[in-house]
Amino acid sequence: MACGKEVAKEIEWRIKVEEDDTLKRRVVGFMWAATAGVALKLWKFVKKAWELGVNDPRKFIHCLKVGVALSLVSLFYYWKPLYDGVGGNAMWAVMTVVVVFEYTAGATICKTVNRMCGTSLAGFLGIGVHWVASRAGEQYEPIIIGVSLFLLASAATFSRFIPTIKARFDYGAMIFILTFCLVSISGYRVDELLDMAQYRMFTIIIGSILCIIVSVIIRPIWAGFELFVLVTGNLDKLANSLQCCVARYFDGSEASDEESDKVSEKELLGYKCVLSSKATEEAMANLARWEPGHGRFNFRHPWRQYVKIGASMRSCASCLDALIGCINSDNKASDEMKKNMRSISMKVGAKSASVIREIATTMRNMTKSSKLDILVTEMNSAAQDLRSLLSSYPNLVNAPSHNAKRSAQTETAPSDIPQAAKVEIPLLQIIQVVTVASLLIEIVARVEGIVETVEELSDLANFQPEKRVKSKQHSPDSKISPDQQIDEETDRTLQMV
Amino acid sequence: MACGKEVAKEIEWRIKVEEDDTLKRRVVGFMWAATAGVALKLWKFVKKAWELGVNDPRKFIHCLKVGVALSLVSLFYYWKPLYDGVGGNAMWAVMTVVVVFEYTAGATICKTVNRMCGTSLAGFLGIGVHWVASRAGEQYEPIIIGVSLFLLASAATFSRFIPTIKARFDYGAMIFILTFCLVSISGYRVDELLDMAQYRMFTIIIGSILCIIVSVIIRPIWAGFELFVLVTGNLDKLANSLQCCVARYFDGSEASDEESDKVSEKELLGYKCVLSSKATEEAMANLARWEPGHGRFNFRHPWRQYVKIGASMRSCASCLDALIGCINSDNKASDEMKKNMRSISMKVGAKSASVIREIATTMRNMTKSSKLDILVTEMNSAAQDLRSLLSSYPNLVNAPSHNAKRSAQTETAPSDIPQAAKVEIPLLQIIQVVTVASLLIEIVARVEGIVETVEELSDLANFQPEKRVKSKQHSPDSKISPDQQIDEETDRTLQMV
Numbered sequence: 001m002a003c004g005k006e007v008a009k010e011i012e013w014r015i016k017v018e019e020d021d022t023l024k025r026r027v028v029g030f031m032w033a034a035t036a037g038v039a040l041k042l043w044k045f046v047k048k049a050w051e052l053g054v055n056d057p058r059k060f061i062h063c064l065k066v067g068v069a070l071s072l073v074s075l076f077y078y079w080k081p082l083y084d085g086v087g088g089n090a091m092w093a094v095m096t097v098v099v100v101f102e103y104t105a106g107a108t109i110c111k112t113v114n115r116m117c118g119t120s121l122a123g124f125l126g127i128g129v130h131w132v133a134s135r136a137g138e139q140y141e142p143i144i145i146g147v148s149l150f151l152l153a154s155a156a157t158f159s160r161f162i163p164t165i166k167a168r169f170d171y172g173a174m175i176f177i178l179t180f181c182l183v184s185i186s187g188y189r190v191d192e193l194l195d196m197a198q199y200r201m202f203t204i205i206i207g208s209i210l211c212i213i214v215s216v217i218i219r220p221i222w223a224g225f226e227l228f229v230l231v232t233g234n235l236d237k238l239a240n241s242l243q244c245c246v247a248r249y250f251d252g253s254e255a256s257d258e259e260s261d262k263v264s265e266k267e268l269l270g271y272k273c274v275l276s277s278k279a280t281e282e283a284m285a286n287l288a289r290w291e292p293g294h295g296r297f298n299f300r301h302p303w304r305q306y307v308k309i310g311a312s313m314r315s316c317a318s319c320l321d322a323l324i325g326c327i328n329s330d331n332k333a334s335d336e337m338k339k340n341m342r343s344i345s346m347k348v349g350a351k352s353a354s355v356i357r358e359i360a361t362t363m364r365n366m367t368k369s370s371k372l373d374i375l376v377t378e379m380n381s382a383a384q385d386l387r388s389l390l391s392s393y394p395n396l397v398n399a400p401s402h403n404a405k406r407s408a409q410t411e412t413a414p415s416d417i418p419q420a421a422k423v424e425i426p427l428l429q430i431i432q433v434v435t436v437a438s439l440l441i442e443i444v445a446r447v448e449g450i451v452e453t454v455e456e457l458s459d460l461a462n463f464q465p466e467k468r469v470k471s472k473q474h475s476p477d478s479k480i481s482p483d484q485q486i487d488e489e490t491d492r493t494l495q496m497v
Numbered sequence: 498m499a500c501g502k503e504v505a506k507e508i509e510w511r512i513k514v515e516e517d518d519t520l521k522r523r524v525v526g527f528m529w530a531a532t533a534g535v536a537l538k539l540w541k542f543v544k545k546a547w548e549l550g551v552n553d554p555r556k557f558i559h560c561l562k563v564g565v566a567l568s569l570v571s572l573f574y575y576w577k578p579l580y581d582g583v584g585g586n587a588m589w590a591v592m593t594v595v596v597v598f599e600y601t602a603g604a605t606i607c608k609t610v611n612r613m614c615g616t617s618l619a620g621f622l623g624i625g626v627h628w629v630a631s632r633a634g635e636q637y638e639p640i641i642i643g644v645s646l647f648l649l650a651s652a653a654t655f656s657r658f659i660p661t662i663k664a665r666f667d668y669g670a671m672i673f674i675l676t677f678c679l680v681s682i683s684g685y686r687v688d689e690l691l692d693m694a695q696y697r698m699f700t701i702i703i704g705s706i707l708c709i710i711v712s713v714i715i716r717p718i719w720a721g722f723e724l725f726v727l728v729t730g731n732l733d734k735l736a737n738s739l740q741c742c743v744a745r746y747f748d749g750s751e752a753s754d755e756e757s758d759k760v761s762e763k764e765l766l767g768y769k770c771v772l773s774s775k776a777t778e779e780a781m782a783n784l785a786r787w788e789p790g791h792g793r794f795n796f797r798h799p800w801r802q803y804v805k806i807g808a809s810m811r812s813c814a815s816c817l818d819a820l821i822g823c824i825n826s827d828n829k830a831s832d833e834m835k836k837n838m839r840s841i842s843m844k845v846g847a848k849s850a851s852v853i854r855e856i857a858t859t860m861r862n863m864t865k866s867s868k869l870d871i872l873v874t875e876m877n878s879a880a881q882d883l884r885s886l887l888s889s890y891p892n893l894v895n896a897p898s899h900n901a902k903r904s905a906q907t908e909t910a911p912s913d914i915p916q917a918a919k920v921e922i923p924l925l926q927i928i929q930v931v932t933v934a935s936l937l938i939e940i941v942a943r944v945e946g947i948v949e950t951v952e953e954l955s956d957l958a959n960f961q962p963e964k965r966v967k968s969k970q971h972s973p974d975s976k977i978s979p980d981q982q983i984d985e986e987t988d989r990t991l992q993m994v
Binding site: 052162278435442 | 549561571575591646658674683685686772932
């Protein structure tokens with residue numbers, strides 16, 4: 001019996017150990033799985049981030065530029081003669097570089113100028129207030145400083161709400177408050193206020209200049225050029241979307257393989273970029289005006305006009321959005337109607353697209369296009385044709401003979417529809433086609449709006465007539481990609497320096 | 498002769514003096530005019546700024562809050578026991594308040610958390626790198642510090658391009674770079690690095706906490722609430738625009754006095770606010786998630802859903818934009834057609850507007866509306882009526898008897914149009930009406946899109962069914978203005994503290 005008990009105990013113990021083992025194994029397995037999960041997530045995150053940089057290598061370059069600027073400014077600490085000159089105030093140069101160095105040259109210059117102006121203005125005011133307060137006696141000193149601090153800080157904070165100041169001097173107002181506080185309050189405790197202010201101002205100026213030099217010389221990224229690329233790129237996207245949408249509707253599902261479907265889907269939805277780029281355009285235009293002349297853009301290039309062009313493009317894109325909505329709605333049109341309208345509608349689409357593309361080319365070449373007027377006239381006459389086709393419609397519905405004539409005009413006369421169907425079509429079946437046609441006519445009107453804003457730009461920026469430019473060396477520019485253009489610009493800047 | 502010469506000289510002299518006088522007077526006059534011009538401009542600027550504040554008094558309040566926070570933090574300098582505690586490091590508390598204090602509580606909390614996390618993380622890393630470098634010997638110290646600075650600064654700068662980090666931790670990444678630089682570089686020159694880091698961290702935390710307290714307690718401006726007011730207000734604007742646009746088109750120029758014209762013009766263009774508020778909505782949604790529960794919104798309120806609602810509203814608004822464009826185009830419809838479609842189209846417009854308004858009310862009350870389903874059904878059936886009216890159209894054009902029946906149905910049957918005109922209308926004259934009708938049907942579809950996104954919100958945020966809420970005290974909230982609501986919330990918060 002005792003032996004039996006022992007055996008039983010041993011078995012129990014074995015089971016327990018095995019249970020413990022499975023528990024351990026489970027815990028270890030779980031931890032491995034968790035670690036692997038976290039590692040996988042991290043790996044995906046890093047991969048995504050890496051792709052972000054590979055897609056636009058200028059991001060990598062910007063990071064290296066920040067590293068270079070910080071390494072240069074840290075020489076103030078490492079190099080003894082420099083450190084002896086400014087001492088602990090070198091901190092302000094480092095701080096300036098970190099805070100002021102931005103992605104585009106325009107943003108860097110804007111912040112730099114703001115920082116220098118804000119600091120010096122507030123510095124003088126702070127020293128003045130401190131001087132007045134110190135004359136007023138020990139009792140009143142903190143009161144005078146405190147009240148002036150409260151009032152000036154409130155006023156400067158309020159100024160940041162005013163749109164014109166917000167657009168240009170928002171950062172400057174913040175720096176003004178910061179410096180005024182530091183100077184006027186520190187003055188209460190620090191004795192050599194003027195020395196301190198002088199050193200700080202000096203180091204801030206050094207940091208600012210370093211930032212501007214690194215930002216402008218090493219592969220500069222100009223906000224103005226980015227804006228230019230964005231707007232002209234959006235023009236192309238809009239043109240592609242427009243043409244693609246009309247062609248899809250009237251051609252039906254001709255291209256059926258998946259690959260080309262994906263491509264055309266991407267093209268079709270390009271107009272969404274136009275609709276969503278308002279904020280970026282405005283930010284870029286605000287920054288671009290701080291930039292010196294670069295490439296073919298001079299200092300006073302009318303960047304605000306690009307925002308107007310963007311607005312007119314958005315107006316056109318929202319019409320296109322409605323058009324695509326109508327096309328995707330349940331209410332389908334009869335195939336026959338579509339075939340009748342096909343040729344002329346596609347002409348309107350193609351003509352408007354080519355007007356938009358010509359505008360983009362005009363902007364890229366910075367020339368007054370000689371073709372644009374002709375293209376606009378062609379677009380309008382196509383729209384007029386569409387209108388007259390619509391006006392002839394009741395006859396078209398009732399008289400098959402007339403219809404045959406029209407079909408002949410559309411070049412691809414299909415004959416697989418029974419002739420009887422042409423006699424009468426209820427309005428419900430033509431609603432969609434009529435809507436599409438009428439939205440196309442509206443889109444033509446809005447494309448003219450874009451043409452107007454671009455013509456204003458060409459006047460403001462003194463675009464040259466095409467022929468004179470062709471004789472110069474500028475024209476090949478239009479054929480190179482934005483990135484190449486940036487390279488060229490950088491090379492030119494580097495040669496200049 | 499001599500006398501004659503003298504007289505002549507005197508006259509010459511007098512002329513000269515008079516010339517001098519006129520020159521002087523002109524210069525003085527010019528200067529006066531210039532001064533007056535500048536003063537006038539300045540006056541206009543100040544007046545405009547003042548109006549900006551009067552229109553939204555919370556801006557004034559924010560400025561006063563900044564003043565209060567700065568005055569409080571400056572006690573570190575004025576009050577001797579405090580100054581003895583932290584010394585010159587008080588500067589960091591002041592700096593924190595200036596840099597971190599933002600208009601909305603969400604932005605302040607976001608920056609505060611970012612600043613504290615970025616500072617502490619970089620502080621530890623910086624001290625670690627400094628420790629390693631100091632062990633490596635004097636020769637290698639600057640190299641190790643410099644290389645680590647370059648790598649970490651570049652990496653942190655790159656992280657600011659990654660969308661998820663940019664949306665939440667952009668400021669933190671900048672502060673990380675700043676602190677790491679200051680700590681690791683200063684370590685090369687400053688002996689008591691740990692003490693310095695400790696004091697700085699301490700003052701930054703004090704400044705941050707002060708900011709949060711002032712921002713949240715004194716009349717807080719919640720980003721979430723602002724987003725809520727923006728989206729619900731935009732819903733109302735969209736509804737008004739839609740109804741106003743349809744009514745204007747079909748009613749023609751009935752209201753002719755200038756005052757009401759201006760009002761309706763403003764109402765008509767309200768949808769433009771919807772189109773242009775994308776950036777604001779996204780910024781607010783990003784900030785709102787940092788905020789604690791306030792008013793009826795808890796901490797994890799689904800703010801991202803408001804961005805989705807905004808997107809569906811924009812899709813509807815862009816269709817409305819196309820509709821308004823078509824209405825304003827040259828291609829006018831015949832009056833008769835308009836009269837035939839009038840009643841049913843206006844019904845569609847009114848029904849969609851009331852659906853949008855009901856959505857807004859739902860969101861304001863945070864309830865699941867019992868009426869919404871009925872209203873959506875009514876809207877859809879009105880759209881269906883419009884579709885069937887269109888489908889019956891060929892008969893309508895050719896048969897006056899049927900037309901009379903329709904007119905009777907529209908309640909206001911006008912009889913001033915010659916009956917002969919009703920016999921046949923070319924398609925050109927009905928294009929506009931057909932387009933308007935078909936865009937209205939598309940708008941109805943997009944309004945359903947808004948309803949869907951709002952229903953998602955009501956699921957995510959656990960909106961209560963209407964009846965249960967009516968018995969509670971919440972329901973009167975819907976009738977008060979946003980400003981009053983803010984007051985109430987502030988009062989509640991104040992009572993809490």
